[in-house]
Amino acid sequence: MKMATLLKDLFPPYASLSGWSRRRTDRCILGFCLLGSVIVGITVLALANIAITELADPVHLFEVATSSEVVGSILLTFGAGLNAVLLLILFGTPLAYVLARSQPSRKKEMVESIIDIPLILPHTVAGLLVYLLFMRRGWLGAPLSDVGLAFEDAYPGTVVAMLFVASPFYINTMREGFEKVPVHLENVARTLGATRLQTFWKVTLPLSFRHMYNGSILAWGRAIGEFAAVIMIAYYPFIVSTLIYYSFTTDGIRTSRSIAFTVIIVSFAVFLVLRRLTRYVGRYDDRV
């Protein structure tokens, strides 16, 4: 991407493609760009490094990328992540709304701190917490395994570990979204005959949809990238991060690198599309 195009995208009010070249360069913005480029640069270098190596042997890459083990693992990872997000939408959305609409208090601070626990814990600790709760003899794992829902080395274990580590991303984003919906809109809806639940469905939730979408993407990204928390409870079935680790420790660097490159390409493509779609989500001003 050309520098001018990048700057135009980043700072539309200040720089147009033609205007940027005409006007004197803003040194402050240029300095910020140079500093920021360190982050982007490291990522690009890492990607270039792996891409050059992998593209030098496309036959091997294709073989690995299309193997049923890798395709199945990617689908499983994305599916489990989606499952975790759907559960977060179901359980996290009401919680986020209550937090957004409640007055500041110690109880609220306590609940918010509990929600943020997965953010501050080492992932292995998060995994251990999930394992202890959902293992066959765990407080929740025991009664649920009695009704046929096992978590150890099973798909539900993967989902619950992903849900645990991704929950703060969704709930916090959603809470911010609800906070941005003016209470006056809800009040007016109530006086027009809507119950509290109808108001939530018809006014608050549609106006928070953009945050719901962004929160879901963040949570999904966090979920599919999880490794440590997942292997504590569900080493099998292999999600991609487990598969890469397994392949690295058994087959060596070559195969694990090809799997990693495949995952990078697929994830990048999916997130690019999802990010692109955010432009069309939750816009209500038909002038723009």
Add this chain to the structure above:
Amino acid sequence: MIEFDRVSLSLGQFALKDVSLTINEGDYYFIVGPSGAGKTVMLEAIAGLHQPGQGRVLLRGEDITATPPEKRRIGLVYQDYSLFPHMTVSDNIAFGLRLQGAKADAVRREVDALLRQFGIEHLAERHPLTLSGGEQQRVALARSIAVKPDILLLDEPLSALDPVTREKFMQDLARLHRERHLTVVQVSHERSEARRLGTRMAVIIDGRLVAEDRVATVLNAPKRPDVARFVGIENVLEGCVVENAGGLAVVDVAGLRFEAVTGAAPGERVSLCIRGQDVGIALSENPASSSRNALSGTVAGLVGNGPLVDVRVDCGVAINALLTERSVEELGIRPGSGVVVLIKASAIHVIAGDAGGPD
């Protein structure tokens, strides 16, 4: 029609304290007060959006204290319009009708009729964020009356409008009140709006109801000095009655003697309320005048006030007079000019004692 019976409620740091008032069917009722006095909270309490901690809210004699807002048939229009930004103008207006279960045809007919009535047919498919303030205000009003409420609550509906739109909207409100026989409760801090549209009014200061009566009574003959100041009486002077001869009292205000018509007895503390337009100014030391009060002073300042000029005169106490620009020019009044302030005894409204309760 709607009655607050000793209602108290707390909302964070703010509290409504022991408010009792009655709004009659067909009233155009104004709730006025300074910013932060609790006007909007009171409006929201009428709508059922806040539960009183104490007291009752009655609608046609029936206790509706615990009735949720959706069952009260009370419409609400906020100062910020609060249109649903994700819906078109038509959908905003249809919102309440659809919730009532009206059929699609009926909803469309009603919405079209309201769009026509408010002259906003061309905005039907637009989203609210693309509308001007005046247009949004009309949509908000159309939406609130679409569900045919018994009472319409308006929270400072005119404050964000330009003068032309404001005037037109005032006419719309007056027409709506007249033609639909609506009971309207409007929050405002503009006394002129109350004078123009209102039938009755209440004054709220610091969460307390300090005055409630017909608009003219509250504005022209307030019963508390703080209400007098709030309703814009330029001169409110505290003093003590020195003597009273047949209803013409002499009141001592910081050493100055004022004559005023009142029944207050000697020794009683009173507040003298004098409107700026009731104060005359003369240049001569002995102007021939029927005014009982002639006080010498020095002009301390002049401030433009529309077509009038607010002349502040230091007579020992500060007296504000409202004169026309022409009078100021012809008299050659400027800061430092020596003048005589003239006030008729009958132009002074006297508030006796330290009135503490509502009017």
